[in-house]
Amino acid sequence: MGSRIRTAQKQARELGRLRTGYSIPSDDPKKRARPVKSTTWVLSSHAEHYVTAAAEAWGGEVERWQPQGNGAPQFRVITKAEQLDAILPPGDPLSQANEMWNKGGCARRCDGQTEQISRHPCLCLAEHGPEWHLLRQDLRTKDKVCAPTSRLNVVLPDMPDVGVWRVETHSFYAANELAGTVDMVLSGTGGKGLVPVTLRIEPRTRVAGGKTKHFPVVVVEIRGVTTRQALTGPLPTAVALDPTGARGVAAIEAPRPDYVALAEGALTSDDVRDTWRQAAAAGHVHPKGTDQLSKDLMAIAARKDEEAAALRAPDPGPEPDEDGAYPAEVVEDEQPSGNWPAVAQAGSGARA
Incomplete structure (x- = not known):
């Protein structure tokens, strides 16, 4: 998007007016037109094709219309739509x-x-x-x-x-x-x-x-x-334009994923961060992470990091009991043949 004049008031162009009444000219030029309350919408505009489109959509006959006062001539339709x-x-x-x-x-x-x-x-x-x-x-x-x-x-x-x-x-x-x-x-x-x-x-x-x-x-x-x-919050544009259509209903009724459950089932804090990015892309979290869901996911990620650090800590070895005796040492059988050590070695490097 290009630049804008920051002090300019941005507003959409007015295409016409929606009215709840109209006036009937008096036969006596000295008397004012008689106002009439309408039970259906009245549309008026300087552009005839706008009023023509309104007549096609909601009924009524397009007519030239002179507003009271010195206003420029316009076009008007008294529709059949309430x-x-x-x-x-x-x-x-x-x-x-x-x-x-x-x-x-x-x-x-x-x-x-x-x-x-x-x-x-x-x-x-x-x-x-x-x-x-x-x-x-x-x-x-x-x-x-x-x-x-x-x-x-x-x-x-x-x-x-x-x-x-x-x-x-x-x-x-x-x-x-x-x-x-x-x-x-x-x-x-x-x-x-x-x-x-x-x-x-x-x-x-x-x-x-x-x-x-x-x-x-x-x-x-x-x-x-x-x-x-x-x-x-703000509705998706597709929903606002067609709230009862298939796209609108799907966008509104689609259930939000349980991001907390997804994060709890993640293996690492990086996976939790990926879950947050997924929620951010769907518009369910604040970009700055100030919402409650972001805080919950950050807490889960921190806990995942603590769990991974605990697994990486060196084993301090056996400690004596209250009598000063150490537990008996258990001697394992020799490693089985085949590629098991290689598989275990490869697995030990996987993300926790």
Whole structure:
């Protein structure tokens, strides 16, 4: 691999957006377009062939689409899929903030404590009190407070080109759940490797203040592997791309050799070191030997060396008993004829 600019932020190119709603233009040019919540995924992109591929994979009709504001024309498809197979890329794929936008761009971006643009404490809290987020449930006050904004980058493995698709949601519930799921995965993988997931639009119902509200929530689920497998460490790329296929299942379910038992049955410490190299090649030990398996194998190798040294030590000969008498000397018969001494001599040089 060639060199890199160390201070540059490395990120995959954004190919398009995954949305949970769309807008219907109003017949009155003075009125804003009417937003519609979708029960299926909506994909949009500047590249028509990306959207065409999505329509072929998940259904729907490709159409030209003009985003609200002064954005460049794009292409869009309202698919028939309630869930999509995706992959979480390496690093931290989730970005979150409480945001308020207007015609001039982002007016507020807050982490819940400090508003990042003005560097003042949370403005919504100061203006509307601790229950400020409830104002977003009322259309009359919705634009007066920030929206919990979550942006999740995912890879769609069956789509053309290399890059990420951005899922953006302003759901209060999705903000909490996405952060919990992604942070749990990152705690196990350290942000290394790919993680197969399913993106799902889940309908929810909330009853409060005598009113029933129906709303969709973006849900991220681990796909094709168990929680134990996902949190053990980075998955092999083949497993992440095809977790339910033959290669993926074989890579996950293949039992790990009992390296300790192999080391105990080894003849010499060199054989034990070969066992460690085998475990290292399979990714079961730390290269620096700081893991428990490496420590166990090193202890066995040291014991093998001690046993070999004891066998090489000279025989001190007979010692007298408590009465000062030596044991009777046993005189062996003369050596048998043939090549036995040669065989024994050759065997004595073998590794212990």
